[in-house]
Amino acid sequence: MARRKFATLKSFLNYIGVEGDRTIFTWVSASEGDRWAQVIKGATEKIRALGPANKLVKKIG
Amino acid sequence: MENIETKLREEASRLLLEKKVDVIIGYEKGTLPLTATPCFITKPEETEKLVWNNFCTQNLAKYVHDLITQHKNSQKRVKPEDRKKKIIGVVARGCTTRSLIIHLQERQCGRDEVYIIGVPCDGYVDGKGLKAAISGADIVDGSIDGGQIKMKTSDGDKTVDLKDVLADCCKTCRFNNPIISDVMIGSPAPAMNPDAEYEDVREFEGKSTEERWAYFTKEMDKCIRCYACRQACPSCYCPICFVEQSQPQWVGIGEDPSDTQVFQLMRLYHMVGRCVDCGSCVSVCPMGVDLRKFLKKIDKDCFEFFGNRAGSSMEDMPPLGKFDEHHDKGDFVYNP
Numbered sequence: 001m002a003r004r005k006f007a008t009l010k011s012f013l014n015y016i017g018v019e020g021d022r023t024i025f026t027w028v029s030a031s032e033g034d035r036w037a038q039v040i041k042g043a044t045e046k047i048r049a050l051g052p053a054n055k056l057v058k059k060i061g
Numbered sequence: 062m063e064n065i066e067t068k069l070r071e072e073a074s075r076l077l078l079e080k081k082v083d084v085i086i087g088y089e090k091g092t093l094p095l096t097a098t099p100c101f102i103t104k105p106e107e108t109e110k111l112v113w114n115n116f117c118t119q120n121l122a123k124y125v126h127d128l129i130t131q132h133k134n135s136q137k138r139v140k141p142e143d144r145k146k147k148i149i150g151v152v153a154r155g156c157t158t159r160s161l162i163i164h165l166q167e168r169q170c171g172r173d174e175v176y177i178i179g180v181p182c183d184g185y186v187d188g189k190g191l192k193a194a195i196s197g198a199d200i201v202d203g204s205i206d207g208g209q210i211k212m213k214t215s216d217g218d219k220t221v222d223l224k225d226v227l228a229d230c231c232k233t234c235r236f237n238n239p240i241i242s243d244v245m246i247g248s249p250a251p252a253m254n255p256d257a258e259y260e261d262v263r264e265f266e267g268k269s270t271e272e273r274w275a276y277f278t279k280e281m282d283k284c285i286r287c288y289a290c291r292q293a294c295p296s297c298y299c300p301i302c303f304v305e306q307s308q309p310q311w312v313g314i315g316e317d318p319s320d321t322q323v324f325q326l327m328r329l330y331h332m333v334g335r336c337v338d339c340g341s342c343v344s345v346c347p348m349g350v351d352l353r354k355f356l357k358k359i360d361k362d363c364f365e366f367f368g369n370r371a372g373s374s375m376e377d378m379p380p381l382g383k384f385d386e387h388h389d390k391g392d393f394v395y396n397p
Contacts, residue, residue, distance in 0.1 A: 001384040007393045008333045008362050015266065015358045016326065017274025026395040035397075042397035055274060056326070058319040 018055050021046045065247040066113050074105040082150035082176045086124045088117040095203045099124055118185050120339040122160030122295035125151050129170045149175050154182035155236035156339035159372030160295035163335055166379055179242030181250035184231030191226045195219045229353055230340035233258035241375055259361045281322045283348040290342035296335040329355050334363050334380035337371050
């Protein structure tokens with residue numbers, strides 16, 4: 001079940017030290033354009049507040 | 062313990078004589094003092110080799126899976142009417158039977174293909190812990206006597222309390238007895254100290270994000286990616302592991318720290334509802350990576366979110382295979 005996987009993944013990533021707010025999960029229907037915009041707006045704000053992600057990132061070159 | 066060993070040998074030789082099983086997977090004395098190693102027994106007279114003591118470390122469910130897969134592959138080129146069935150007997154304690162339940166639930170083998178010889182377990186000795194307890198001296202000879210390990214070492218005679226050097230997973234074990242078995246040997250063992258099983262995890266959860274990340278990176282820096290943890294884990298049985306896939310290549314093969322972190326992260330995460338806390342990965346790790354700190358968190362989440370302990374019941378479905386709309390928490394869903 002996807003939602004159970006996400007619940008544990010979010011909790012586990014937070015546990016190892018990747019900020020919990022970075023893992024964002026929700027449902028948006030194709031007909032919910034307004035909600036989609038709100039989700040993206042909210043997600044962008046949250047992530048902007050956390051700053052750039054440098055954990056689990058591979059630097060190439 | 063002696064008594065269990067004798068009964069175990071009798072039972073094993075009876076099973077082989079009556080042709081109820083084709084092979085028995087158990088433990089024999091290891092090549093080094095105070096160790097035991099998995100063995101495969103096919104003749105009744107070889108059953109004298111079998112041992113059952115506090116040095117039997119590895120989870121034998123892994124070998125059951127390996128043998129069954131090997132046998133199934135060998136039968137692929139045989140005409141269907143000529144195919145033979147192979148029945149595997151396994152000496153199983155609590156965690157081994159939990160792994161076998163996971164295999165059965167994941168349709169890896171049929172219940173009639175394994176014959177489970179259940180044994181009670183009072184924990185196994187953590188080899189690295191024992192070595193540390195005698196300050197790194199080499200063990201020349203030793204024995205267990207009434208809850209104490211008496212050893213002759215390169216540093217003179219030493220005595221250690223058995224309960225001090227048990228593996229971490231055994232100290233807080235609640236499954237000391239087999240959950241399913243075809244035959245049970247010996248009387249049930251009492252549970253250890255299950256109330257304290259999540260203490261380490263709770264303490265770690267209380268630290269700050271940066272502290273947790275620092276610990277994770279510190280532990281993962283030790284990892285040399287020998288994949289011993291994966292090889293020893295009964296729940297890691299994919300024919301091709303994601304780390305070895307090249308199309309697409311999920312994880313780089315270089316020495317970049319993020320590759321190691323991602324390998325460990327993904328392997329750990331695949332254990333949701335599947336890690337039985339047998340400690341096999343921890344015991345085989347040559348670098349002493351604290352994998353259990355992370356695995357136990359997955360176990361804790363799985364129990365707290367879904368009320369499921371991996372492989373604790375034959376009837377329960379695996380937690381990631383079902384959904385309970387009344388009890389599952391929804392607070393991880395983002396609602397702007």
